[in-house]
Amino acid sequence: MAHFDPHPGHKLLGFLAVAVLSFEASSALAQTNQRSAFPGRRIGGGTRGECASRVLAHLVPGDNVFAPGPALTVALLEGPTANPRPLQVQFRPQGPGGTAAGPGMKRELPPAPTGVTLLSLGSLKASQVWESSFRCAEASELPSSDPLSFVETVSPPALSLLVTDVTVKDRSLQAGLQKLKRLCGSQVAKAELAMTFGLEDVIGPDWPEQLPVRCP
Numbered sequence: 001m002a003h004f005d006p007h008p009g010h011k012l013l014g015f016l017a018v019a020v021l022s023f024e025a026s027s028a029l030a031q032t033n034q035r036s037a038f039p040g041r042r043i044g045g046g047t048r049g050e051c052a053s054r055v056l057a058h059l060v061p062g063d064n065v066f067a068p069g070p071a072l073t074v075a076l077l078e079g080p081t082a083n084p085r086p087l088q089v090q091f092r093p094q095g096p097g098g099t100a101a102g103p104g105m106k107r108e109l110p111p112a113p114t115g116v117t118l119l120s121l122g123s124l125k126a127s128q129v130w131e132s133s134f135r136c137a138e139a140s141e142l143p144s145s146d147p148l149s150f151v152e153t154v155s156p157p158a159l160s161l162l163v164t165d166v167t168v169k170d171r172s173l174q175a176g177l178q179k180l181k182r183l184c185g186s187q188v189a190k191a192e193l194a195m196t197f198g199l200e201d202v203i204g205p206d207w208p209e210q211l212p213v214r215c216p
Helices: 008-037 168-181 190-197
Strands: 056-058 073-078 087-093 105-109 115-120 128-134 158-162 187-189 210-214
Touching (some): 056 158, 187 190
Parallel strands (some): 115 210
Antiparallel strands (some): 056 073
16 A cells, blocks of 8 residues: 655755755855965065065965955055056956966056055955055066967966955955945055055065055
8 A cells, every 4th residue: 555645845955955964065165165276375476676675465365265244345555666657457257277268358547556445346346366466667568479468477467366255254345345335535544554454574564654545
């Protein structure tokens, strides 16, 4: 005799619940792996040459991965120099291997003194690789056969990954960026900036006590 289950819907709901939990666990693991495996560097530049060695830092977590959230705001820090050079930033989709792939958005900002620059993203529907570097005079003379090439500098760019999954660490930095946004056209104390973004080892005593906040 066939057995009749008076509550067949219970088994279905249980199966769906397990499937949802398994999917969420897999997604969380993938996002964790994505964050831990990205070979970025939030501080670009090298050690040779005035332009190439100038401090350029993305205001992101130490693992170089950041979720800007609905505000879609990112920021970078430019250090002291006697001869500012144009700043190039580029956002490109992340490819299967973790590196940038395909065309993206590229922008050049005019030379600027020491300070913070905030940038607004139009949208972020998938992971984007963010690169920033100064266009040094000697580098601008180097030819490139790749029309999408961003390597116009002799030193490594600051390199970060922008993602959509938000962590507690991201929310803390998002709050810091929103505070900076309210200071557009004004200044922020270097000590406060260093503490908020963990840059105590980067911002030195030779920096101005107050840093301008630029929102182009």
